[in-house]
Amino acid sequence: MGFFNFPVLAAAVHVLAVLIYFVHPYLSNEPLRRIPGPFLARFTNIWLFLQARRGRRFIAVNDAHRRFGPVVRIAPNHVSVVDPDAVNLIYGHGNGFTKSDFYDAFVSLRPGLFSTRNRADHTRKRKVVSHLFSAKSTLEFEPFVKSTIEALLRQWDGLSHSAGGSYAPIDALDWCNWVAFDCIGDLAFGAPFGMTRNSSSTAEFRDARNPLAPITTANAVDALEKRGYLTCSLGCMIQLKSWAKWIPANRMTPDPVFQQGLYAMDTVNGIGAARVDERIAKPSQRTDLLTKLMEARDENGKPLSREELISEALTQVVAGADTTSNxxxxxxxxxxxxxxxxxxxxxxxxxxxxDLDGVPEYSQIKNLPYLWNVVKEGLRLHTTSALGLAREIPRGSSCTVQGHHFPERTILSIPSWTMHHDPDIWGPDAMEYRPERFDYLTTEQKKAFNPFSFGPRACSGRNLAEMETLLVVATIFKRYSFECYQEELVTTEGFLHKPLGCSLGIRRR
Structure with a gap:
């Protein structure tokens, strides 16, 4: 008995575990020890995880840069960089950088184009959809985008008429969600979800793993939002992913992010499953994303499985609906x-x-300078993808940024929100909405403005997103006058930087 004091032994084990978890990452990563940052971030990913869970990661990282400078350590092996000259280095073609394990949080059924980390797999997947989103091919989808906008006009005309000459109150966020879902649904699955027509966020879904499961309905917008909170949080501590389903949501653990997020992820998968199963049962001759995916072959010459079809289609739906609406x-x-x-x-x-009374042709508006200015300045000031997309330096490589040498396996990222609001880049009015600034951007500002990311992993649907955004903005501001009923846009952050509502009034001009 004298040799074993179990309470002391238990305490020693706990101390050892703490030392291994917190101290080892700090001591074993000597090249990053001189990089400044939040104290806790030197030892553990918990600091970044907590910021993500609170919906304020982009704010916390921005505050860290304001305090520590352009190079900040935000996790034991993760360095955030604010430097326009580093954009091409970290995200550009030919650098060999790969996506970090942050993207594993987005994988449910199979890795899609967005979540695929292997460069060869990503290249193969991107080829399937790249032609569909080319500038030429995007124009072929203009009639479908215009059809959804026409549905929006019918709804808003009715609201404006009912207001009897006064401004009709709307929540613009709801309508932006519905229009974005319908546009990408039409492109991806051959028909809109009907949200704009029905003024509803409802979509059909079924169990993605069971093609014989019954069809039911779910709130697609709410599911995407909860999915975003889950993936952004888990991406900061990916080791929790295997345990997430065991974390209960009850009185002992009042934070329901894991259970709600996992259910939301299944719901989003189920929305894709319902549309994929419908197309498999009733093939179509129409050229859309799902047609291209069904014609695609894997590296062995085999067609994509049902789960792969769902994953790839949902990659575009999630990106096309969530990013565009927000x-x-x-x-x-x-x-x-x-x-x-x-x-x-x-x-x-x-x-x-x-005197045009309706949706213009894209060719009529695509070169309007002030229209582009108001769109670009909105993208800069809000910054929908606000966090830094993480890239890992591959084995056998290294790089130097801002005089700091980073070895293989280091994770680097550029926080878009901070880059878009840096007064050293944009001037003392960086926090103000001033569209005219885009008439005379400096070389540094051109490098810093990065709303669609950069390089081989940049947004594949950029052409479509720009066409849809310009058409919507041009159409509604040609047709309506607007009143704004709130001073600021209240936002939060899941994976994306999201408004929580937008109270406006509309009136026919």
Whole structure:
């Protein structure tokens, strides 16, 4: 008995575990020890995880940069960099950097284009959809985008008429969500979800793992939001992913992010499954994303499985719906809030489109300078993808940024929100909405403006997103006047930087 004091032994084991978990990452990563950052971030990913869970990662990282400078350690092996010259180095072609294990949090059924970390797999997957999203191919989908916008006009005309000459109140966020879902649903699955027509966030879904499961309905917008909170949090501590389903949501653990997020992920998968199963049962001759995916072959010449079809289709739906809606809403808000900007945009649209009463052709608006300015400034000021997308230096490589040498396996990222709001880059009015700044960008500002990411892993649907955004903004501001009923846009952050509502009034001009 004298040799074993079990309470002391137990305490020693706990101390040893703490030392291994917290101290070892610090001592074993000598090249990063001189990089400044939050104290806890030197030892563990918990600091970054907590910021993500609170919906304030982009704010916390920005505050860290304001305190520590352009190079900040935000996790034991993760360094955040604010430097326009580093964009091409970290995200560009030919650098060999790979996506970090952050992206494993997004994998449910199979890795899709967004979550695939292997470069060869990503190249193969991207080839399937790259032609579909080319500038030429995107124009073929213009009629489908215009059809959804026409459904929006019918709804808003009714609201405006009912207001009897006054401004009709709307939550612009809801309408942006519905329009974005319908546009990408039409492109990906051959038909819109019907959200704009029905003023509803409901979509059909079924168990993605069981093609014989019954069809039911779910709130698709809510599911995407909860999925985003889960993936952003788990991405910071990926070791929790295997345990997430065992973390209960009850009185002992009042934070329901894991259970709600996992259910939401299944719901999003199920929305894709319902549409894929419908197409498999009733093939179509229409050229859309699902057609391309069904024609694609894997490295062995075999067609994609049902789960692969669902994963790849959902990659585009999630990206096309979530990013577009959460970008479009702030753009509308900032224009509506500023009477001078709105008047100037009205003047440009009236001059170019004359008495047009409806949705213009994309060719009529795609080169309008002030329209582009208000869109780009909205993308800069809000920054939908606000966090830094993590890239890992591959084995056998290294790089130097801002005089710091980083060895293999180091994770680097550039926080877009901080880059888009840095007064050293954008000037003392960096926090202000001023579309005219895009008339005379400096070389540094051009490098720093990065709303669609950069390089081989940049947004594959950029052409579609730009066309859809320009068409919506041009159409509604040609047709309506807006009043803004809130001073600021209240936001939160899951994977994306999201508005929580947008109270406006509309009236036919």
């Amino acid at each position: 970008s479009l809403c702030p753009i509308i808000f900032y224009i509506a809030r500023d009477a001078v900007v709105q008047k100037k945009l009205h003047a440009e649209l009236d001059h170019e489109l004359g």
